[in-house]
Amino acid sequence: MVHLGPKKPQARKGSMADVPKELMQQIENFEKIFTVPTETLQAVTKHFISELEKGLSKKGGNIPMIPGWVMDFPTGKESGDFLAIDLGGTNLRVVLVKLGGDRTFDTTQSKYRLPDAMRTTQNPDELWEFIADSLKAFIDEQFPQGISEPIPLGFTFSFPASQNKINEGILQRWTKGFDIPNIENHDVVPMLQKQITKRNIPIEVVALINDTTGTLVASYYTDPETKMGVIFGTGVNGAYYDVCSDIEKLQGKLSDDIPPSAPMAINCEYGSFDNEHVVLPRTKYDITIDEESPRPGQQTFEKMSSGYYLGEILRLALMDMQKQGFIFKNQDLSKFDKPFVMDTSYPARIEEDPFENLEDTDDLFQNEFGINTTVQERKLIRRLSELIGARAARLSVCGIAAICQKRGYKTGHIAADGSVYNRYPGFKEKAANALKDIYGWTQTSLDDYPIKIVPAEDGSGAGAAVIAALAQKRIAEGKSVGIIGA
Incomplete structure (x- = not known):
């Protein structure tokens, strides 16, 4: 920065x-x-x-x-609650985005500081556990009565990643001082989803974005x-x-x-x-x-x-x-x-x-x-x-x-x-x-x-949420979200 x-x-x-x-x-x-x-x-x-x-x-x-892999223009009529997370160099930002369906949105967010040692931890699960725990803390605070339906999540992953579909991100190489083993050349989405599911948090990662x-x-x-x-x-x-x-x-x-x-x-x-x-x-x-x-x-x-x-x-x-x-x-x-x-x-x-x-x-x-x-x-x-x-x-x-x-x-x-x-x-x-x-x-x-x-509007917050809304709609309609076979 x-x-x-x-x-x-x-x-x-x-x-x-x-x-x-x-x-x-x-x-x-x-x-x-x-x-x-x-x-x-x-x-x-x-x-x-x-x-x-x-x-x-x-x-x-x-x-x-x-x-x-965003294959639709937003109409401005997208509506509902969506989560966005932005993994940057020093903080994890968690954002609840309420899309108004009328080209407006409201956001509520929290920041969670990444412990310095986590960037070079030898345990590849530790990063995803931290993100899942932060998500749980945020959800518990925002929805004290609990959630009836899963909330779609857009994940802004600001590292070089290749994608064959919208809900995939294969890390090419760590940057920004990160060096965690056994994550490069792997898809980060299932790693995060595994820890979210383990904690019984009703969240589905539907899009990984730049x-x-x-x-x-x-x-x-x-x-x-x-x-x-x-x-x-x-x-x-x-x-x-x-x-x-x-x-x-x-x-x-x-x-x-x-x-x-x-x-x-x-x-x-x-x-x-x-x-x-x-x-x-x-x-x-x-x-x-x-x-x-x-x-x-x-x-x-x-x-x-x-x-x-x-x-x-x-x-x-x-x-x-x-x-x-x-x-x-x-x-x-x-x-x-x-x-x-x-x-x-x-x-x-x-x-x-x-x-x-x-x-x-x-x-x-x-x-x-x-x-x-x-x-x-x-x-x-x-x-x-x-x-x-x-x-x-x-x-x-x-x-x-x-x-x-x-x-x-x-x-x-x-x-x-x-x-x-x-x-x-x-x-x-x-x-x-x-x-x-x-x-x-x-x-x-x-x-x-x-x-x-x-x-511009907030790309890693509202943008991730709108992309999650577009991706969720495509998935629900049975439409392709990536290359054949991905």
């Missing part, structure tokens, strides 16, 4: 008149390498479309384009203009509805009760776009981040645009300036010379500094790193932060433009969530204006843009 600081009034830009020529030259160099012109955005979008198509082909490509797909479906439930769900946070991702007949890799794998025109939610996982380095305008700092990462050559798009990396791009550029003798002269940089010591809250706070002399930025560098800065150095730091944030916002909408162009959408709402979207200063406006540049719209107000990025 990227933690961004509290919001402040939009900062004043200040004059560059007092910045010496040598620093102005460095600022101009940064402006050249971090500015993404319209032509580049359009070229990135064009290549993005071809990569999305590759991901849907039998051969496959860099972008996984994972079918989410949070981005949940964002798409929850937002569609409340707003039928929704065309995509997107996440701009620690990572970047998008989900949308494609058509089964256009998904080459599913040909011959779908049962006869799924018509070719049926929709299919696709979890793109497009942080891996352009791993071949064909079109994205990488700087030497992006190349360093990639080469020194645990997985070089992977997640190229994410490494240039997501919240996990923006602070590190800023730090690398400042260290470069220091090594060339332009800033931080004769100072101890031992605290600053550590990879990822700056998270994305740093450039965000620097951009939000409301003072003409950038006093908050001065305090930040002194208190955190023991570095004294001049006003002129702070103006370089501020401009560099703005450029890095703007580049991320502009590049990140290429995935939106690519999917909208691929599907032929001229208008619609893009439901967005994530810490960068919600908290990074100016991100929403810069992202919207980048879409305007790609399309060449003439409208002057963000509210009038044909394709609008809007705040």
Whole structure:
């Protein structure tokens, strides 16, 4: 999770008149390498479309384009009580979602902190026992009189998992510090269901979902203009509805009760776009981040645009300036010379500094790193932060433009969530204006843009519940919820 600081009034830009020529030259160099012109955005979008198509082909490509097995659009009339659980890095969230049947919903939720040792327990049952015990505690609290009918549950499992049907999730590999044996390469749904059944809790796991797909479906439930769900946070991702007949890799794998025109939610996982380095305008700092990462050559798009990396791009550029003798002269940089010591809250706070002399930025560098800065150095730091944030916002909408162009959408709402979207200063406006540049719209107000990025509904809560409702209906009608034989 990227933690961004509290919001402040939009900062004043200040004059560059007092910045010496040598620093102005460095600022101009940064402006050249971090500015993404319209032509580049359009070229990135064009290549993005071809990569999305590759991901849907039998051969496959860099972008996984994972079918989410949500094969219906929500009507907004779905109603009833549903449970959702979201297993994240530090907490288990349990949510009771009451779907109103009129495009509204109410939620009640509790969080249960995962004991640290559980992430690496050698007992594979322990995690599922913890989740089942938490569910029981929640149910006992919410339904003291007991439950007459089983409650369907949607499980947001935020780890790489392959699915041949909606109620299955075969863990590919643990991430987020988890390393529990005998779960990788196995379906996690029966493991959880076994512990729920053992405790006589009337709950049935009917859907396992990805949070981005949940964002798409929850937002569609409340707003039928929704065309995509997107996440701009620690990572970047998008989900949308494609058509089964256009998904080459599913040909011959779908049962006869799924018509070719049926929709299919696709979890793109497009942080891996352009791993071949064909079109994205990488700087030497992006190349360093990639080469020194645990997985070089992977997640190229994410490494240039997501919240996990923006602070590190800023730090690398400042260290470069220091090594060339332009800033931080004769100072101890031992605290600053550590990879990822700056998270994305740093450039965000620097951009939000409301003072003409950038006093908050001065305090930040002194208190955190023991570095004294001049006003002129702070103006370089501020401009560099703005450029890095703007580049991320502009590049990140290429995935939106690519999917909208691929599907032929001229208008619609893009439901967005994530810490960068919600908290990074100016991100929403810069992202919207980048879409305007790609399309060449003439409208002057963000509210009038044909394709609008809007705040999303809760994907891992309401989204999981709506998907559970859709899955339960398909199962009750005897319809397929996955590939033939799954």
